[in-house]
Every structure is written in C-alpha cells, then in structure tokens.
Amino acid sequence: MGSLNINGQAVAVQVEPDMPLLWVLRCELGMTGTKFGCGVGICGACTVHLNDKPFLSCQISMSDLNTQKITTIEGLQGAEAQALKAAWIDLDVVQCGYCQSAQLMAACALLKEKPHPTDADIDAAMSHIVCRCGTYPRVRAAIHQAAKRRPA
Ligand code: FES
Ligand code: FES
The missing domain is CATH 1.10.150.120 ([2Fe-2S]-binding domain)
Known part of the structure; x- marks a missing residue:
C-alpha cells in the first residue's frame, strides 16, 4: 500500500514497489490520458510532469516516487x-x-x-x-x- 501525489490529491494505491508509474496510472487508477508507446523510454508517449518538469512515466517506479508531485494530462491547468x-x-x-x-x-x-x-x-x-x-x-x-x- 502506498500513496501518490497526483494532480494535487493524495491517491492511495496498492501495487508492487517496482511497478512503473505509467502502469499505476493506466492500469490501477484508470487514468488513460497518459499513453503507453514503447515502455522503454524512447517514444515519449508516456510524458507526465514530475515536480513540474516533463518526465517519462514508464521510467520511474512506485518506490522512487514518494511524495513527489505528479501532474498528468487530466490535471493540466493554468x-x-x-x-x-x-x-x-x-x-x-x-x-x-x-x-x-x-x-x-x-x-x-x-x-x-x-x-x-x-x-x-x-x-x-x-x-x-x-x-x-x-x-x-x-x-x-x-x-x-x-x-x-x-x-x-
Ligand atoms: S512509453 Fe515510450 S517513453 Fe515511455
Ligand atoms: S501519433 Fe498520431 S497525432 Fe501523433
């Protein structure tokens, strides 16, 4: 069990620590606006913001996220x-x-x-x-x- 900071909200998730963020978003949380392309960091389709900077969500695991600020296309505002x-x-x-x-x-x-x-x-x-x-x-x-x- 863990918690992620997504689009300004604390979101509880129950996944393996090595699950990449992309899978957490799409498969566990149903946030399918972020796309799966290659899964290995070369196509860019999975780009989200991590602490307000673009980041490939297939390239970071649940255990490395902690309370870092994640923004997805669903929460893109301003x-x-x-x-x-x-x-x-x-x-x-x-x-x-x-x-x-x-x-x-x-x-x-x-x-x-x-x-x-x-x-x-x-x-x-x-x-x-x-x-x-x-x-x-x-x-x-x-x-x-x-x-x-x-x-x-
Ligand atoms: S899915 Fe291709 S870079 Fe992440
Ligand atoms: S891949 Fe079709 S609009 Fe970019």
Whole structure:
C-alpha cells in the first residue's frame, strides 16, 4: 500500500514497489490520458510532469516516487495549458491523437520555462516525443500561437 501525489490529491494505491508509474496510472487508477508507446523510454508517449518538469512515466517506479508531485494530462491547468489547448484546437493539430497528451505536457512545461520559445527551444523540448502522424509542424505552430496569446 502506498500513496501518490497526483494532480494535487493524495491517491492511495496498492501495487508492487517496482511497478512503473505509467502502469499505476493506466492500469490501477484508470487514468488513460497518459499513453503507453514503447515502455522503454524512447517514444515519449508516456510524458507526465514530475515536480513540474516533463518526465517519462514508464521510467520511474512506485518506490522512487514518494511524495513527489505528479501532474498528468487530466490535471493540466493554468494559463499556459489554456492557451495551448486553444491553439491546438485552432490549428487542428491532432491527427490520430496518440502522442498528443505527451505533446501538450511537454509544451506546457516549455512555455512555463520559456514564455516565448524559439524553434530551437521547441525542438530541444519536444523532439523526444515521436508522432507517427507527423504533426510536428502544427505542434510547433501551436506552441508559437499559444506563446503569443497566453493570458497574462
Ligand atoms: S512509453 Fe515511455 S517513453 Fe515510450
Ligand atoms: S497525432 Fe498520431 S501519433 Fe501523433
């Protein structure tokens, strides 16, 4: 039995200590917004925030989490998230959608760190997330739009 700090709430879970966070989220808690892609840290689909920084949830086990702050796509809020979601809709970014939770999580962390990112900043922050549909140009455009229209 353990407890995790997810989206601002203490959540009780009963899992093996070596279970990766991704499995805890999806299989134990039914939080399926975070996606399983490769399970070995190379596709980026499982990106969440750990202490407000992007982190691959397939790469950390229950026993290493303790009370660290976890944010998932279900709990993504704030001015940056709002601006990004609006831009995503405006520019019709999504294709199949599979990678898009991860794209939004990474983009939100980027805008918090760099309110007006350059193309190089975007590439550095986002290039680890594989999009099989090739939405990269629209993701980039949406991040720029969100940066311009983000509420103060
Ligand atoms: S599922 Fe975690 S990086 Fe691919
Ligand atoms: S939108 Fe299909 S994998 Fe990215």
